[in-house]
Amino acid sequence: MDPKTLEQHLMTDPDRDNPDVAEAVASSQDCARVVEDSRRFEDELGQALKIPERPGLADKIIASRTADPVGPGRAWLLATAAAVCLGVGLVTFQLLPESNPDDRDMDAVWSHLAAHWAHDGVSVLAASETVRGGSDNVRALLDYLGISVDTGLADRFALGKICPTPDGRGAHLILDTEEGPITLIVMPRTQGPAAPASQTLSDGQEAWLVSLGHGSVAVIAHPNQGAHDIARQIRQQISIDDALRL
Amino acid sequence: MFGRRDRAGRFDALARLYADDLYRFAVWLCRDPSLADDLVQETYVRAWKALDSLKDPDKAKSWLITILRREYARTFERKVPPLVDIDEVIGLEHDEVTPEQQLDRARFRERIMQLDAKYKEPLVLQVLMGMSIGEIAEALDLTESAVMTRVFRARAQLKARAPKE
Numbered sequence: 001m002d003p004k005t006l007e008q009h010l011m012t013d014p015d016r017d018n019p020d021v022a023e024a025v026a027s028s029q030d031c032a033r034v035v036e037d038s039r040r041f042e043d044e045l046g047q048a049l050k051i052p053e054r055p056g057l058a059d060k061i062i063a064s065r066t067a068d069p070v071g072p073g074r075a076w077l078l079a080t081a082a083a084v085c086l087g088v089g090l091v092t093f094q095l096l097p098e099s100n101p102d103d104r105d106m107d108a109v110w111s112h113l114a115a116h117w118a119h120d121g122v123s124v125l126a127a128s129e130t131v132r133g134g135s136d137n138v139r140a141l142l143d144y145l146g147i148s149v150d151t152g153l154a155d156r157f158a159l160g161k162i163c164p165t166p167d168g169r170g171a172h173l174i175l176d177t178e179e180g181p182i183t184l185i186v187m188p189r190t191q192g193p194a195a196p197a198s199q200t201l202s203d204g205q206e207a208w209l210v211s212l213g214h215g216s217v218a219v220i221a222h223p224n225q226g227a228h229d230i231a232r233q234i235r236q237q238i239s240i241d242d243a244l245r246l
Numbered sequence: 247m248f249g250r251r252d253r254a255g256r257f258d259a260l261a262r263l264y265a266d267d268l269y270r271f272a273v274w275l276c277r278d279p280s281l282a283d284d285l286v287q288e289t290y291v292r293a294w295k296a297l298d299s300l301k302d303p304d305k306a307k308s309w310l311i312t313i314l315r316r317e318y319a320r321t322f323e324r325k326v327p328p329l330v331d332i333d334e335v336i337g338l339e340h341d342e343v344t345p346e347q348q349l350d351r352a353r354f355r356e357r358i359m360q361l362d363a364k365y366k367e368p369l370v371l372q373v374l375m376g377m378s379i380g381e382i383a384e385a386l387d388l389t390e391s392a393v394m395t396r397v398f399r400a401r402a403q404l405k406a407r408a409p410k411e
Contacts, residue, residue: 013394058266
């Protein structure tokens with residue numbers, strides 16, 4: 001193999017253990033130089049592409065699977081069980097006094113928020129300490145989601161990302177406050193409670209859920225960070241566009 | 247690898263084997279570690295549901311890449327908000343390198359980011375995930391010759407844009 005052909009080969013497949021490559025190296029100094037240049041380039045490329053790993057990611061994935069042990073192969077079992085439960089539920093529902101539909105809806109929202117927080121709440125908060133998204137980027141994200149925010153508030157967002165909500169996409173935001181960064185989860189299509197409501201999450205964080213008229217926002221913070229006051233303030237500063245673009 | 251293992255065991259093995267690789271690829275795809283984390287988890291949720299369709303364990307990595315790319319496209323089909331610069335993501339790495347080496351790497355990453363996605367993706371899969379041309383072709387739904395052309399051009403462009411010594 002001549003040096004030019006060897007160089008082209010290594011740019012497609014940089015495997016230097018290939019017998020043809022080894023043979024070419026042994027046959028000429030020019031080929032040996034080509035292989036050395038390739039090695040240096042691939043080392044630099046490999047270093048540049050390196051990404052720090054996400055500790056515990058596999059464990060998290062496996063834990064999620066454990067929470068859903070029934071695979072689609074047994075879907076008929078699940079369907080049968082669901083049908084039986086539905087039947088029992090319907091009978092029970094008719095026998096019991098009517099409960100508040102708002103409470104039932106909010107239970108689902110709280111469950112979602114708790115799972116969301118457990119999924120990446122702490123890691124996103126931690127990331128905001130080192131990775132700054134930039135308020136312009138957060139504004140672009142909010143604009144994309146049809147979320148309007150007062151300028152003063154928008155300038156205080158340290159990080160933002162799209163996140164799932166019970167009813168489509170929403171925004172997971174980190175807001176800088178004097179008491180430290182706190183988490184906001186804006187849910188453009190999810191109706192909030194009639195009056196601000198709170199729950200304590202499993203790790204002791206305080207979560208406040210407030211309605212935005214159209215959509216809702218959750219404020220999650222340490223109990224000392226005044227989540228209630230922040231929730232009360234920001235509900236005046238965030239609104240959801242009527243014509244949602246998603 | 248899988249043989250007679252049960253379904254959950256197969257899935258767990260896939261998570262342990264490939265989650266980190268998928269995460270690295272996802273970071274290069276979306277440039278946001280949290281988003282990449284979400285993408286990988288969503289990929290595995292879908293993989294769990296569709297695990298029975300994976301007949302050949304040797305193709306698991308390509309299969310997962312395909313799911314991840316589809317999920318990425320589905321989530322951000324209209325627009326990708328440029329949330330975080332790749333250097334800031336890499337900056338989280340606690341690597342013992344000299345300032346000069348850090349600068350060289352940052353410049354190299356800048357050149358990688360300038361690559362068109364059609365060149366960058368196969369290159370990342372080859373270098374970062376150690377995939378063969380055939381595996382990349384399968385994951386990206388391309389012919390092997392197309393993959394070879396793209397990784398060649400990716401390297402050629404990186405070399406052409408390198409500062410002259």
